[in-house]
Amino acid sequence: MAKTLTIHDFFKRFPDDAACLAHLFQIRYGYGFGCPKCGEIGTFRKLSKHPAYTCNCGHHIHPMQGTIFQDSHTHLTKWFYALYLFTTTRHGVPAKELQRQLGVSYPTALRMAHLIRVHMTAQRGVAVRLGHVDANQGRHAESCRVADAKLAL
Ligand SMILES: [Zn+2]
Secondary structure (H helix, E strand, O other), X not given: OOOOOOHHHHHHHOXXXXXXXXXXXXXXXXXXXXXXXXXXXXXXXXXXXXXXXXXXXXXXXXXXXXXXXXXXOOOHHHHHHHHHHHHHOOOOOOHHXXXXXXXXXXXXXXXXXXXXXXXXXXXXXXXXXXOOEOOEOOOOOOOOEOOOOOXXX
């Protein structure tokens, strides 16, 4: 098992939403990903104003689509930090604690904690035991090591 990611390592690795999105893209599609539209490999670049990538042909890829992050207005850095907390604590993380640490509203913290718990439960026995959190609930079933907070983070 990989060594536990320290809080210092975590913030160094995920300083902003762009770094989190890049990690999500890499985990879900990899660097040698071929564009579904034109077939070009590795041509995706980040769109400046949207959490998405585009190919030279104009095809867009949305790494958050089909994950627990989809449709959320909460910053990816907060989601990643929440996942970090869930994967580095033994007894779970109460929504109140998420609210305090992330600076989000209680309903937001409650929703985040619920989605993370449901997803971790769905992955129990495989992903969680390996220290991975599968953030992907969509058609791509690959494990998202977003919170291999013990980490390959
Ligand atoms: Zn393309």
